[in-house]
Amino acid sequence: MSDFSICVLDGYTLNPGDLSWDELKKLGSCTIYDRTKPQELVDRLAGFDIAITNKVVLDADKIYKLPDLKCLVVSATGYNVVDVESATLKNITVCNVPAYSTDSVAQLVFSHLLNIAQNVAYHDKTVKQGRWVKSADFSYWETPLIELAGLKLGIIGFGQIGRRVAEIGRSFGMQILLNTPRPIKNNHPDLKQVDLNTLLKESDVISLHCPLTDATKHLINKETLQFMKPSAILINTGRGPLIDENDLADALNKGRISAACLDVLYSEPPGKDNPLLTAKNSVITPHIAWASIAARKRLMDVVTENVKAFISGNAQNVVNPKL
Numbered sequence: 001m002s003d004f005s006i007c008v009l010d011g012y013t014l015n016p017g018d019l020s021w022d023e024l025k026k027l028g029s030c031t032i033y034d035r036t037k038p039q040e041l042v043d044r045l046a047g048f049d050i051a052i053t054n055k056v057v058l059d060a061d062k063i064y065k066l067p068d069l070k071c072l073v074v075s076a077t078g079y080n081v082v083d084v085e086s087a088t089l090k091n092i093t094v095c096n097v098p099a100y101s102t103d104s105v106a107q108l109v110f111s112h113l114l115n116i117a118q119n120v121a122y123h124d125k126t127v128k129q130g131r132w133v134k135s136a137d138f139s140y141w142e143t144p145l146i147e148l149a150g151l152k153l154g155i156i157g158f159g160q161i162g163r164r165v166a167e168i169g170r171s172f173g174m175q176i177l178l179n180t181p182r183p184i185k186n187n188h189p190d191l192k193q194v195d196l197n198t199l200l201k202e203s204d205v206i207s208l209h210c211p212l213t214d215a216t217k218h219l220i221n222k223e224t225l226q227f228m229k230p231s232a233i234l235i236n237t238g239r240g241p242l243i244d245e246n247d248l249a250d251a252l253n254k255g256r257i258s259a260a261c262l263d264v265l266y267s268e269p270p271g272k273d274n275p276l277l278t279a280k281n282s283v284i285t286p287h288i289a290w291a292s293i294a295a296r297k298r299l300m301d302v303v304t305e306n307v308k309a310f311i312s313g314n315a316q317n318v319v320n321p322k323l
């Protein structure tokens with residue numbers, strides 16, 4: 001065991017009891033909290049060398065109050081909860097966990113899309129309520145049934161998850177439009193890199209897979225929603241603030257777009273008055289894309305490896321631009 005002290009600020013969602021912290025505990029003296037409120041953070045982290053956070057925000061103010069902190073491991077892919085610039089100025093190494101949930105997130109994108117396309121659970125409910133038994137015909141459906149083959153799937157952000165979503169979309173026979181800052185190598189006739197406006201105008205389904213940054217905050221807003229087809233289905237498994245929620249709720253309620261499938265919201269958990277909770281055709285899951293047991297196991301392993309690597313002087317998965 002090293003002399004390093006490790007503090008897990010919000011360990012509950014990663015490990016609600018079905019995984020083990022034992023490997024992490026072997027690396028140093030370890031304190032694990034299920035949850036930490038913003039006002040508890042500075043006291044709890046005082047004197048610790050290494051902090052592990054999933055959603056607890058470490059902004060500039062907090063970082064400057066923690067002179068002993070040397071390493072911040074974000075137990076997630078998106079690391080927007082940490083002010084990386086301030087951490088870098090204070091010589092604090094910031095690490096994330098790339099790619100651990102790629103397959104699970106891509107799977108949830110299609111769970112949402114297939115739910116809109118065929119509404120399996122809803123139709124099962126109507127059958128159990130007796131509708132089929134009483135039906136005059138051998139078949140009925142209560143929502144439009146949509147075939148994915150031939151539809152255009154617009155992917156914004158073509159990294160690990162965006163690429164996996166494109167692969168699955170292609171296997172459904174969808175044509176892929178993608179928007180990402182750098183030109184990509186592309187040998188597929190059914191995959192086209194386009195500018196954002198073209199993607200918004202032409203896509204039947206739009207899925208967000210870019211990180212939350214100053215440039216992508218409110219990427220989906222009143223103006224960009226205007227470009228979309230009235231039949232468009234918007235899917236967000238990225239981060240809530242990629243979308244202006246009032247503008248999206250308004251567009252849904254006015255039928256400007258057809259449906260929104262959301263795994264992430266602006267604040268989580270959302271407030272009772274979040275307009276998307278009551279908007280027409282919004283389908284919401286409680287930020288579960290990352291949370292399959294397989295993905296959480298990988299996450300636990302890489303968090304532990306990140307801490308081990310930092311302690312041994314060879315930090316890995318470092319996101320500071322320059323340290």
Ligand code: NAI
Pocket residue numbers: 077078079098099101102105156157158159160161162179180181182209210211212215216237238239263264287288289290291
């Ligand atoms: P990644 O870093 O592999 O890919 C992100 C891509 O977005 C990169 O190719 C980047 O060039 C591109 N990008 C950056 N700025 C852009 C812009 N302005 N417009 C278009 N593209 C832009 O990350 P990965 O693993 O694909 O994850 C993507 C995001 O998904 C994460 O940042 C995270 O916020 C979110 N996520 C959500 C989860 C959930 O449980 N709902 C779980 C894991 C990740």
